[in-house]
Amino acid sequence: MTYAVSGPTMDYLDRFADHAVPVLCLGAALAVGTLGSRVVGSVLGAVAVGWSAWAGATAPDLGAITNYGPDLQRAHVAIGKGLAKAEVPAANRTLAVTDAGAIPYFSGWESIDYIGLNDRAIAHGADPTDVVANARPTVVVVTSADPVPTAGRYGFDLARGTAGYVRVNSVQLREGYWQVVYALPQYAGTVGSHVQEAVAQAAPANDPGQPLDTVERWLNRLRRQLPF
Incomplete structure (x- = not known):
């Protein structure tokens, strides 16, 4: 609730x-x-x-509240479903992410929450960049205000934490809120293509081309769903 x-x-x-x-x-x-x-x-x-x-x-923030479900479906849920279909061996299905909810759940991948809410070491003071760099997960998902991040968040050093990775997807949740997917080079192709496919499949049912979280957008969606 x-x-x-x-x-x-x-x-x-x-x-x-x-x-x-x-x-x-x-x-x-x-x-x-x-x-x-x-x-x-x-x-x-x-x-x-x-x-x-x-x-x-x-x-x-009523606009954000009323549109949060579709926003998650077209971004976090889609990324998770795309990762689940990516052709990556089970032993290498590892992920580092900030929004450790829908993406780990729908992907089924072993995940590092580098904010630290679900990671014992980071929650007790370990440097998140060190934890991610030492684990060297196959995918790192970065939350950013732009499709091409220029700085990390939550104590994560973007340059060091994504060194040697390929940026394969930038998925918009809403205006000023992106999930940017980085993958190791050997898996960049399959991760990028499957995430992009899942995002494209999710878009039509979740207000495509409407990044602004407004009450009007929510009301328009309700009108489309009415049977009359």
Whole structure:
């Protein structure tokens, strides 16, 4: 539920602590149920629902929230599916990535999360560039504001971490947000072609040619999906 209602700029508190919100809501409902007056309980419930609806409708990143699903489908999910089909031996299906969600899941590749959320060494202070360079994964995926990155993020030295790799794909999630795929030379062809094919297949159903995250884009998508 957290990922369905949160924007891509969510911080670590949103990403992890908000999973407790449904439990807190259940506890609040049980507490309200002990009140003697149903009227009081109904009013409190209406206030809670109304506040949630208002907060969601006025969220500053509402455009990003409402379009996050299609954005992920045409970028992260497509990259993961492309990697899954790439002709790379099982022992070499290794990956380093920042957005360690859909790409590792759909690819099935062994992954290094070089932000450190899912990597013990980096989470405890190891240098992410050292971890990636020592592991020498077959693919490195870099998050960038541009299709051709000029600098790394999250403490990752782009030049050193991708030295000896070939940039094979630049996949746009939304305006100013790209996933750039680097591969070792011996696998660059198969990785690049399969990722590109998966991206092309995902595009028609996920707002092709519309990188801006706007509420209007979401409403237009809803209109197209209506049966009348």
